[in-house]
Amino acid sequence: MSNALHVHITVNGQRQAQAVLPRTHLVDFLREDLGLKGSHLGCEHGVCGACTVKLDGKVVRGCLVLAVQADGREVQTIEGLSESGEIRDLQNAFIRHNALQCGYCTPGMLMAASELLETNPHAGREEVRQWMSGNYCRCTGYQAIVDAVCEVLDARLTAADKGALA
Amino acid sequence: MNAPDHQMLMRALKDNVAEAPIPHEAPPLSGPLKDAHHIGQSIPRPNIERLTEGRGQFIDDMELPRMAHIVYWRSPVAHARIVKIEREAARSMPGVLAVLDGHDMAQVCQPWVGTLTHLAGIKSAPQYPMAMHKASWQGEPVVAVVAKTRAQAEDALQHIQVEWEDLPAALDMNTALLPQTPVIHPELGDNLCFTRSLDTGGVDEAFAQADVVAQATFDFGRHTGVTLEPRCQIADFNPASKQLTVYHSQQAPHMMQDLYSRQFQLPESSIRVICKDVGGSFGIKVHAYPDDFATVAAAVLLKRPVKFVADRLESFVSDIHAREHRIKGRIAAKKNGEILAFEIDDVTGIGPFSMFPRTSGIEGNQVVNLTGGPYKHKAYRAKLNVVFLNKTPTCQYRGVGHPIACAVTEGLVDLAAAQLGMDPLEMRRLNVIPDDAYPATGASGIKLEVLSHQACLRKIEAMMDYPALRAEQAALRAKGVYRGIGFATLIELTNPSAAFYGVGGARISSQDGASIRLDPLGGIVVMVSVGEQGQGSEAIFAQIAADAVGVAMSSVKLVTGDTDTTPYGGGTWASRGAGVGGEAVLQAGLALRNNILKVAEVILKRPGQELHIHKGGVLDAATGQELLTLTELGRIAYYRPDTLPAGFTPELMVTRHFAQKDFPFIFTNGVQASYVEVDTDTGFVKLLKHWAVEDCGRVVNPMLVDEQIRGAIVQGIGGALFEECLYDDNGQMLNGNMADYLVPMAGEMPDIEVAHIETPTRSSVLGAKGAGEAGTAGAPGAVVNAINDALRPLQAQVWSQPVTPEKILRALGRIGDAAG
Numbered sequence: 003m004s005n006a007l008h009v010h011i012t013v014n015g016q017r018q019a020q021a022v023l024p025r026t027h028l029v030d031f032l033r034e035d036l037g038l039k040g041s042h043l044g045c046e047h048g049v050c051g052a053c054t055v056k057l058d059g060k061v062v063r064g065c066l067v068l069a070v071q072a073d074g075r076e077v078q079t080i081e082g083l084s085e086s087g088e089i090r091d092l093q094n095a096f097i098r099h100n101a102l103q104c105g106y107c108t109p110g111m112l113m114a115a116s117e118l119l120e121t122n123p124h125a126g127r128e129e130v131r132q133w134m135s136g137n138y139c140r141c142t143g144y145q146a147i148v149d150a151v152c153e154v155l156d157a158r159l160t161a162a163d164k165g166a167l168a
Numbered sequence: 169m170n171a172p173d174h175q176m177l178m179r180a181l182k183d184n185v186a187e188a189p190i191p192h193e194a195p196p197l198s199g200p201l202k203d204a205h206h207i208g209q210s211i212p213r214p215n216i217e218r219l220t221e222g223r224g225q226f227i228d229d230m231e232l233p234r235m236a237h238i239v240y241w242r243s244p245v246a247h248a249r250i251v252k253i254e255r256e257a258a259r260s261m262p263g264v265l266a267v268l269d270g271h272d273m274a275q276v277c278q279p280w281v282g283t284l285t286h287l288a289g290i291k292s293a294p295q296y297p298m299a300m301h302k303a304s305w306q307g308e309p310v311v312a313v314v315a316k317t318r319a320q321a322e323d324a325l326q327h328i329q330v331e332w333e334d335l336p337a338a339l340d341m342n343t344a345l346l347p348q349t350p351v352i353h354p355e356l357g358d359n360l361c362f363t364r365s366l367d368t369g370g371v372d373e374a375f376a377q378a379d380v381v382a383q384a385t386f387d388f389g390r391h392t393g394v395t396l397e398p399r400c401q402i403a404d405f406n407p408a409s410k411q412l413t414v415y416h417s418q419q420a421p422h423m424m425q426d427l428y429s430r431q432f433q434l435p436e437s438s439i440r441v442i443c444k445d446v447g448g449s450f451g452i453k454v455h456a457y458p459d460d461f462a463t464v465a466a467a468v469l470l471k472r473p474v475k476f477v478a479d480r481l482e483s484f485v486s487d488i489h490a491r492e493h494r495i496k497g498r499i500a501a502k503k504n505g506e507i508l509a510f511e512i513d514d515v516t517g518i519g520p521f522s523m524f525p526r527t528s529g530i531e532g533n534q535v536v537n538l539t540g541g542p543y544k545h546k547a548y549r550a551k552l553n554v555v556f557l558n559k560t561p562t563c564q565y566r567g568v569g570h571p572i573a574c575a576v577t578e579g580l581v582d583l584a585a586a587q588l589g590m591d592p593l594e595m596r597r598l599n600v601i602p603d604d605a606y607p608a609t610g611a612s613g614i615k616l617e618v619l620s621h622q623a624c625l626r627k628i629e630a631m632m633d634y635p636a637l638r639a640e641q642a643a644l645r646a647k648g649v650y651r652g653i654g655f656a657t658l659i660e661l662t663n664p665s666a667a668f669y670g671v672g673g674a675r676i677s678s679q680d681g682a683s684i685r686l687d688p689l690g691g692i693v694v695m696v697s698v699g700e701q702g703q704g705s706e707a708i709f710a711q712i713a714a715d716a717v718g719v720a721m722s723s724v725k726l727v728t729g730d731t732d733t734t735p736y737g738g739g740t741w742a743s744r745g746a747g748v749g750g751e752a753v754l755q756a757g758l759a760l761r762n763n764i765l766k767v768a769e770v771i772l773k774r775p776g777q778e779l780h781i782h783k784g785g786v787l788d789a790a791t792g793q794e795l796l797t798l799t800e801l802g803r804i805a806y807y808r809p810d811t812l813p814a815g816f817t818p819e820l821m822v823t824r825h826f827a828q829k830d831f832p833f834i835f836t837n838g839v840q841a842s843y844v845e846v847d848t849d850t851g852f853v854k855l856l857k858h859w860a861v862e863d864c865g866r867v868v869n870p871m872l873v874d875e876q877i878r879g880a881i882v883q884g885i886g887g888a889l890f891e892e893c894l895y896d897d898n899g900q901m902l903n904g905n906m907a908d909y910l911v912p913m914a915g916e917m918p919d920i921e922v923a924h925i926e927t928p929t930r931s932s933v934l935g936a937k938g939a940g941e942a943g944t945a946g947a948p949g950a951v952v953n954a955i956n957d958a959l960r961p962l963q964a965q966v967w968s969q970p971v972t973p974e975k976i977l978r979a980l981g982r983i984g985d986a987a988g
Contacts, residue, residue, distance in 0.1 A: 039229035040222015042447070044396045045480040049906035052396055080222035093220040096210050100875045104702030105219030106397045106447030112220065135915035138906070140396050140448045141702050143882035144914040146875055 009073040013038070022069040029053040029064025031072075032079060040080040040109045044138065051137030054110035055079050063064060063119045080109035089116050095150035103141030111137050115151045116139025123159060127152055190618045192603065194866040194926040194935060197715070200761055201240050203782050204715035210871035214721065215700075224445040227400040227417050228477045235402065235473040236265050238466050239321040240459060241311040241328045241483060243303030246558040246899025247337035247352070247520075250302055253311055254329035261327060263320030266470055268312045270298035273465040278431045280456075282522035284672030287529045290554075291361040292522035293353040296464035302335065302519035304352060305558050306899055307485025309459050309769030314466050314474060337899045338559035341517030342494060344555035352520045352556045361522050361807035362529035362554040366536055368611055374509035374547040378500035382583035385966035386576050389892030390492035392598070393565050394911055397447020398478040399487060401460060403467035413440045414464060417447065419454040419701060425731045426675045427456050427525065428464060443729035449701040450566040450883070452487050454741050456524045459486065461549070471766045484904030487642035489893055490531060490565035492517045493572050497539075499580035500547075509547035510540040510611070512576060516554050519561025525674050527896045528562050529554050532571025534661075537612050539577050541659040542621055542837065543599045548611035558899050564741070570660055570945030571884055578656040578949040579956070579967060586960060592953070593634060596657050596839075597625055614661075617830070619837040620656060624861040625720025627923055628655075628839050632859045637843065645961060650846045651856070652960075654953025657839045658946040662864070662938025663747035663929065667832035679827035680749045680754040684713060686764060686820040688806045690784050690798035691723040694756075697737025698749030701728040703940060704872035705745045707755045711868055712934065717759020717764070718781030719798065727741075735823055743938020745869055747834060748826055751932040755824035758933075767805050767818045768796055793911045830931040836938060838862040840946035842954040843918075848962065848980055851957055853889060855918040860946065863925040863938035874922040880943025881920055886912045888948035889970050 006021035013036060022031055027046075032038045032055065044052030046065045053064035056078040083089045083139070092115055102108040111134065117127055118133045129141065130151050131144070139147065197204045197678050218224055255267035279294040298309045311328050315321035336350040339860035343349050344359040351359055375381055402415040412434060418424055421441040429436045446453065451464060463476040478486060484501045493516045500508040514535050518528035536550040585595040600621035608616045628634075634653075641651045669676040683695040694713045706726040714721040727733055736743065737752075765776040768786040772779070772795055780789040786796040804811060812818070843857040860877050867873050890910035894902040903909045927933025948969060955976070956965050964979040977983045 015632060033229075038222070039226075040224075042226070042397070043228065043477075044398075045906040047480065047905060047907065050480075082221075084221035084412065093217070096220050097216055100212065100220055100871055102216060102702075103704070103875065104395075104397070104446060104448045105224050106226065106445075108219050109222045111980050118459060131914045131917075135913040138394075138396060138911060138913060140394060140450070140883065140911070141879045142875060143432070143878035143880075143912075143920065144917050145919055148914060 007055050007070050009070055011072045012076045014078055014085065024068065024070055026069045027065050028055065028067040028069050028072055028077070029068035032064065033068070038079050038081050042106050042109060044106070046095065051110045051114060052107055054113040056113060080112060083112070083116060092116060092119065092154050095154045099146040101142060101146040101150040107139045111139065111147060116153065119154060119158060123155060125155055126144040141161060174894040176857065190927055190930060192245050192620045192623050192899065192925050192927045194928050200758060206714045206721055210869060211711060212708065213704050214710060215706055215726065222810050225500065226397055226445045226447050227402060227415055230402060230415060232402060232404060232473040235475055236314045236316060236470065237318040238312050238314045238463055238474050238476045239318070239325050240309040240482065241325055241330065241426050242485065243299065243306055243308045243310050243686040245303070245332065245334060246306050246339065248303050248332040248476070249335055250299060250310065250330065250332055251893060252331040255311065257327040257329065258313055258324040259410060261320065261324035263316040264313060264324045265316065266314045266466070268469065270296050270310070272469065273297040274300065274464050276432060276468045277461050277465045278433065280524045281433060282524040282527050284527050284669065284674050285351050286672035287362055287527060287533060290522065290527060290529045291309055291356055292361060292466065293356060295458065295521045297458050297465055305560050306901060307482065307560055309462055312462055314470060339559065339895065339897070341492060341515050341555050341557060344517065344557060345468050345553065352558060353890045359556040360553060361518055361556050362532065364533060364536055364552045366548065366550045366612060368546060368548045370547040371509050371511055371549040375500045378508055378509055379503040380501050380584055380587045381498055382580055382587055383498035384579060384583060384967045386495045386579060386832060388491045388493040388572055389970050390489045391887050392484065392487050392489045392893055393450045393452035393892040395448035395450060395452050398480060398483045399453060399457065400477040402473055402475045403462055403464040404473040405467040405471060407471045410434065410438050411440070412438060412464065413442065415442050417453055418443050419449045419741060420676070421729060421731050422697065422736055422739065423676050424456065430462055432464065432468065438500055438716045440732045446701040447643055449740065451564045451568065451741070455488055455526060455563050456488065473645055481905055484909065485560050485901055488523060488563040488565065489560045490529045490562050491572060491877065491887060492562065493535065495572070495576050497576045497580050499589065501584045503588065505588060505595050505598045506546045507543050507584070509545055510580065511721065512539050513551045516906065517557040517559065518554055520556055520558055521561055523561045523563035525676065526564055528659045530564055531562070531569045535573045537614055538570060538573035538659065540612065541573065541577065541600065541610050541614065542657040544601050545611055559895060566880065566883060567941045567944035570658065570941060571887060571948045574656050574658045574945050575949035575969070580957065592655055593625065593629060596655060597622070600625065600657060609885060611701060614835065615831050615932065616835050617929055618927050619659065619835060620863045620927045621837055623925045624837060624863060625837045627861045627925060628841055628859055631861065631921060631923055632841055650848055650958040652844050652846065652954040652956065652958030654868060654950045654954065654955070654957055655839060656841045656946040656949030658942060659835065660743065660836045660938065660942040660945050661833035662743035662836050663828045663834035664742045664744060665828050665832050668742060673856040675939065677736060677738035679825050680737030680752045681823055681825040682752040682754045683735055683821060683823040684717065684760045686760060686798065686802060690719065690802050691725065692717055692719055693725045694753060695727040695734045696749055696753060697734045698739055698745045701740055703745060703876055704869065707872060708746055708750060708868040712753045713757045716754050717761050719784045719957070723784060735825065743940045745826055746936040747929070747932065747938050748828055750868060750936050751934050752826040754826055754934045756822055759822040759824055760820070763819045763822060764798065764801065767801055770813055770816055771779055771801065771804055774797060779828035827969065828931050834929045834931055834937050836864050836942060838942050838946060840950040842950040844951065844954040844958060846955060846958040846976060851976035853971065855885065855916065857952070858918045858920045860920065860943065861925060862939060863927050864939035865926060865928040866935040868936055870924070876940050877922050877943040878920045880941060881947040882912050882917055884944040884947025885917065885951055888951040892970050
């Protein structure tokens, strides 16, 4: 790996020091170098959203970001969000609503939805549909995904209201 | 084992409904199933938590020792003679293990011909894993590079030099049979793959007597499946044991085992096909692709595991396409609305080869069988030509002919209704085969066991509040807002018998099997030959098995997708998972229940008829008191057989198979409605709402059926409004990427309301029919009819799918031909 560059990337809270080729996409680095197979490849040209991960807390397409661009930054993948429990409510809602069939788009969907939950807690159904329309799902027809996200938005708002009252 | 009393039980369960008309609601389960509390419930799928945590196992997630990666150099042109392949430069690139051409692959893999004997006269040419002397479509694999990593293989691919000579191509299905069009396979004589004519007689008379005749030409764009996980496999050949293991993202593992056995001339027993998580399939992954065989050939030649994962760009030109049809259709009706006849003339363009092993003739054949299917008319004439083109091969994709037949039928019904000034829902009510007329035979000769069109029409009318919607539409029209309501009644063939493929010589099993084992701790393991691609097959099998045996669903483990460990069967196709696979599970479960009771009899020293199994325990049938847990029964049966009577052996694993033999297919029916708004300035269509009433017999899991229907409807909407594989005049696909090939996304899709009528089939105990494809079958017809309903006051109509804004504006005269 004569052209390899040394990078330090914090992935799911763990600091990774690795040599990567400059052309390596972030998602390939995650999948092949770190063995984190939860982020999927659907199109490798930035359209389908299956490889969506968080870079410094914001969702990015793992196939449109190079691993070297993540040097010194923090990456979160579905494995990290699952381990921390921070989207357990969202995952449970996906299961309850059958908002996944084959499950290939699901990690990317959850990533995108989790950012919506953080950034727009008052989003209405139409906003949820628009927000989620960067992620392709061939199985569900989207309604169950929208239902699941809306339910979690409501539940978190209700919980926040209760917290404020307490 | 216990065959006699099991057979009696099955007969009793089937016969207790005698010969009375089949009711339009599923009767309560009875006998040993009287306590069933899983079947019929919306239980979330038990095995999907891992998929929400990134812990699935898709093919590309797997790595094997010494695994190499294969990539393909695909023909960049539609038709070319291969003059020379220069591979040395690629061969010397880092990590490259081999550069292989079609002749290398042909040393270990036999060619095939994609024909079936029941499609009389169908022809195709021998096809090889990779092009031999000429390439016949843009995307056909020509050279393979195998390297230690995917990146190395792709780097080397750039250094393949292929010299070719362009050949004239056949690219337009409407001219493919004309003498000036080049014949793709000169040895076949012409470009006609398959032709069929059907004439009931009386068609000319019906049209002569008709008060109205409506006609239109219906165009359907070629589209493709776009599974989010591309096609992929890992072939692992062990030369020492002569074992070939293929990990495959596939719907029919046993079919692939048989094909690998025959094409590579290996014994069936030395081949194992394993399907783990499959990232979407929809029929795309039920075919045997040239690169499937080429990847296996590379593994055989290199004696090591070889992984192939299609990238998205090669998916667009190598996954099967479907649905490119032009149909001239007409309908004859009387003043009172009675439909007298349908007539269609269908031409469909396939690829340069008929696909293996299901053929590319089935889709057109289905259009002929299904057109006019919901209705009572007796006169029907159809003509079908299936022609070879130098485009990506086509084959069965979700719905297979149904979306086409339905859109044509329902479009013609709407045109006739409009001419008569009759409400389109009324026109349908008048003409559907009535619910009390079954069994019936459709005009095309299809046998219909029992359908519920009238009940479905009643239900959808109430669900959508049809009169209110019409009033809203009229009020808005007065304000210059053009909304439309479109209906599509449909029939769907499910639970196929061997009539679909087996009788035509295809080694595609129409039967499926299930084995169920009681484990010592009282749990059960269910091994089924129908697998999981996301529909929820494993969930419904667990529900059925839990009720059939009498255990909690949490005590059920499912094993599918492995030719070494499951019974033999057909897998996933033609909406047969619940109806055929589910019945096998039910029968195996009831048989195991019986065997468990025999063990309980000897342990408890009480006759079996006094005992009942429920929630993992053996109960006193009269009092409901638990006498013995299955954990205790398992302990005795497995660890203390010495305590059982001499000569008695517990048989706590049973296998049952099921094939639907009563009808060629068990047809289902349904009706869909679409409500749209057309912007007459931009041609944009907004989907406001969609309704579906579906009759798939007994519903095992309402939530999963609803979600199958919603997903399928959206797939159908994709074809109706967005999706088309566009080609230029040289046979180059113009939009083979996800930015340019439009698929439905969340933002444009409507909410979809789903309701059910449950008319169980009598061909099985469970009574379930298929549900996976009806959504796709009906959605395009409903949406296109809604658009035309919106456009009708403007004297415009569009019958060409996808209905793009441009086509709408053209129909409205807003843009002329010059603008296009």
